Amino acid sequence: MRLLQQGRYASMVVAVGFAVFAFSVLAMRVIVAAGKVAPRVEYGGGGTLLRPDPTVDRISLIGLLAALATLLLYGVVASFGIAGLPGLAGDQRWLGLASIAAAILGLPSLRRVAGQRGMSYLRLTAAGYEYSDAWSRTETEWDELSDISDRPTHKPWLLIAGSTYLTTSDGRSRTLASDWYTPGGRAVRKLVRFYWWHPECRGELTDARAARRLADPW
Incomplete structure (x- = not known):
């Protein structure tokens, strides 16, 4: 004033x-x-797309x-x-x-x-995942992943509550703001980990089954 x-x-x-x-x-x-x-959540032949x-x-x-x-x-x-x-x-x-x-x-x-068309998105496909935010974009195959956690593997002081840390076999880590998607980011983290561990279920990513898993995380 x-x-x-x-x-x-x-x-x-x-x-x-x-x-x-x-x-x-x-x-x-x-x-x-x-x-x-x-x-x-959107899904189709290109996989399951999650937006915040x-x-x-x-x-x-x-x-x-x-x-x-x-x-x-x-x-x-x-x-x-x-x-x-x-x-x-x-x-x-x-x-x-x-x-x-x-x-x-x-x-x-x-x-x-x-x-x-937004601040970020996460796309899950049979081949891997694609994550993009306002600053960068990454595309990773499932076989390249070595860890999915709620805390950074190598730099614990960089912990951001509610985030998911995706670490590849070469030691690189990508931070996913998963709590923008689901409460505490837990359901997103569990969904990504499930399809990492269960390649036989990745066909679900082209239809509504992955969306149902996210809504009611078994």
């Missing part, structure tokens, strides 16, 4: 943008922690858009000395340039999110 009264409109927009980002992260984490999530809970997906997208737009706006106004973040004293031009760089580095994420 003080920024509005002082006519510092650019600074006010920047502050609101960062607030929207912070609120979206908080809201998403509250929903996930409460377990109020349900996946969207739609509310979590939308809130996360809003947060990403708010973050990138605010970083870019702040970078421009701070670089030219037009405005700055309230509470930060001194010349903020260097911070503005860093914000522009961060926004530019984040732009490919928007393209990826638009292409995959």
Whole structure:
């Protein structure tokens, strides 16, 4: 309100943008922690496709858009000395340039999110799994997996509650935000582990049987 009264409109927009980002992260984490999530499931000849809970997906997208737009706006106004973040004293031009760089580095994420129609997805097929989020995509065959766990194999200090860690035989690990899909990520983790252990059942991935397993995890 003080920024509005002082006519510092650019600074006010920047502050609101960062607030929207912070609120979206908080809201998403509250929903996930409460377990109020349900996946969207599609299946067919290409396998079973899982998408995160739609509310979590939308809130996360809003947060990403708010973050990138605010970083870019702040970078421009701070670089030219037009405005700055309230509470930060001194010349903020260097911070503005860093914000522009961060926004530019984040732009490919928007393209990826638009292409995959959401913040992430997990596809299970007879050959393996494909996981993509806003930052990267990986495709792995079942035979390449060496471990599926709720904690990282080699770096326990990187534990993120609710995540699933998929480790391949060469030691690489991929973190799946499985709690965006099902409460605590447990049902997703159990489903992936089941089809890893039971190749004779992977034919289920082309019809509704895998979706039923996910909804009622045996």
